[in-house]
Amino acid sequence: xxxxxxxxxxxxxxxxxxxxxxxxxxxxxxxxxxxxxxxxxxxxxxxxxxxxxxxxxxxxxxxxxxxxxxxxxxxxxxxxxxxxxxxxxxxxxxxxxxxxxxxxxxxxxxxxxxxxxxxxxxxxxxxxxxxxxxxxxxxxxxxxxxxxxxxxxxxxxxxxxxxxxxxxxxxxxxxxxxxxxxxxxxxxxxxxxxxxxxxxxxxxxxxxxxxxxxxxxxxxxxxxxxxxxxxxxxxxxxxxxxxxxxxxxxxxxxxxxxxxxxxxxxxxxxxxxxxx
Numbered sequence: 001x002x003x004x005x006x007x008x009x010x011x012x013x014x015x016x017x018x019x020x021x022x023x024x025x026x027x028x029x030x031x032x033x034x035x036x037x038x039x040x041x042x043x044x045x046x047x048x049x050x051x052x053x054x055x056x057x058x059x060x061x062x063x064x065x066x067x068x069x070x071x072x073x074x075x076x077x078x079x080x081x082x083x084x085x086x087x088x089x090x091x092x093x094x095x096x097x098x099x100x101x102x103x104x105x106x107x108x109x110x111x112x113x114x115x116x117x118x119x120x121x122x123x124x125x126x127x128x129x130x131x132x133x134x135x136x137x138x139x140x141x142x143x144x145x146x147x148x149x150x151x152x153x154x155x156x157x158x159x160x161x162x163x164x165x166x167x168x169x170x171x172x173x174x175x176x177x178x179x180x181x182x183x184x185x186x187x188x189x190x191x192x193x194x195x196x197x198x199x200x201x202x203x204x205x206x207x208x209x210x211x212x213x214x215x216x217x218x219x220x221x222x223x224x225x226x227x228x229x230x231x232x233x234x235x236x237x238x239x240x241x242x243x244x245x246x247x248x249x250x251x252x253x254x255x256x257x258x259x260x261x262x263x264x265x266x267x268x269x270x271x272x273x274x275x276x
Contacts, residue, residue, distance in 0.1 A: 027134045029190035036120040041072055042187045043142035045180035050079040052180065057112070058143040062262070065155045073144075081107045085165040085172045087204075087238060088113070089229045090152045093159075097224035098128075100152075101201045104145055104162075105176050111267045113148045114179045115141040116200045118193045131195035138193040138203075140183035146266045153257035153270075160254045161229060162270060163238040163247075174211040182207075201225040208237075 031042070043056045053076045061069040084106030091099050102115035118126055118136035130136065141148060153160050167175070182203070191198065201223075205216045216235065221227035229248065232238045239247055253270040260269065 027192075029134075029137050029192050031137070031187070031190045033137075034122045036122050036124065037070060038068070039117070039119050039139060039141070042139060043180075043183050044187050045142075045184060047177060047180065052077045052079060052177075054112070054142055054180065056142070058141060058147050060147050060151075062147075062151060062155055065151065075112070077107055077112065079173055079176070082173055082176060083108065083169060085167050085175065086111070087163045087165050087229070087232060088149065089161045089163075089225070090156075091159040091161075091226060095226065097226050099226035099228070101204060101225050101228050102148070103165075103175070103179070103204060104149070105172065109268065111145045113141075113143050113145050114176075114183070115143065115148050116203045117141050128195045131193055131199070134192040134194075136193040137190050138186065138198055140179060140186060142180075142183060145270075146262050146264075149253075149270070150257065150262045150266060153254040154262055157258070158254065159252060160257070161248060161251050162253045163229060163232065163251050165232075166237055166239070171211055175207050178207045178210055196223060199225070201228050 038058075038060065041056045041058075043054060043058075045055070046053045053074065055074050056072045057075045059071050059073050061071060082105060086104040086106065088102050088104060089099055090101070100115075100117075102113060104111050104113040117139055118131065119139040120126075120136065124136070127135075149160065149162070152158050165172075193199065196202075205222050208215055216222065216231070216237075219231060221231035229238065230244060233240045233244050233247060238251075242250075250273065256272065257266070257270050
């Protein structure tokens with residue numbers, strides 16, 4: 001009788017896992033779908049010595065989160081002027097573990113953000129379960145900060161934190177180039193997003209560990225991105241000379257961002273430190 005119960009349990013488990021196994025094995029990623037208009041265009045970069053030219057830098061003019069004027073630009077950057085790296089965390093309300101993370105790169109007072117995201121088809125919304133079932137491709141959104149940060153602070157009105165990263169100019173350059181090279185690879189050979197192993201934070205971890213092996217260990221704080229800034233604090237990758245709750249509060253930028261409409265001084269305004 002016990003063997004029969006075990007066999008029945010195994011059969012039921014196999015039945016439950018069959019759809020998961022099917023999509024994991026037989027579903028194939030594609031760059032040819034009916035994409036959401038804000039994610040329809042992939043960025044590409046040409047890198048020649050210190051000169052980088054990025055095509056399809058997203059810089060939309062938003063009226064609401066879903067009402068916008070699309071605008072893609074070709075921009076050139078001098079890698080010798082790349083001097084800062086910023087770690088961005090977008091919290092989703094009171095959700096204890098879910099967040100979105102991305103990086104922004106500073107060339108003096110000019111910034112370019114790179115955000116690893118699901119590539120949504122028209123009408124799709126994000127689901128962690130769907131992300132495990134290979135329902136989304138992954139993309140690198142290369143964008144102006146007014147677009148990719150302003151969308152989150154001023155339109156979605158989510159809590160957003162902007163931390164200066166501790167890294168050498170050489171390390172910042174290697175991460176930047178590595179992310180652009182991966183964007184090029186994804187434009188040529190698409191991949192599926194995976195909620196656990198190929199998401200926003202896991203890709204940042206991979207880029208950092210590529211230049212500093214084992215700098216970021218495997219931990220639940222990378223699987224659950226809402227804890228990623230706490231991990232960065234513990235590892236000294238962001239300022240950690242004050243208690244974490246103070247560092248987090250100091251680098252929260254959404255209220256500052258909403259104080260004025262999105263404009264050309266957006267990046268400078270959100271970096272203005274709190275006083276008093």
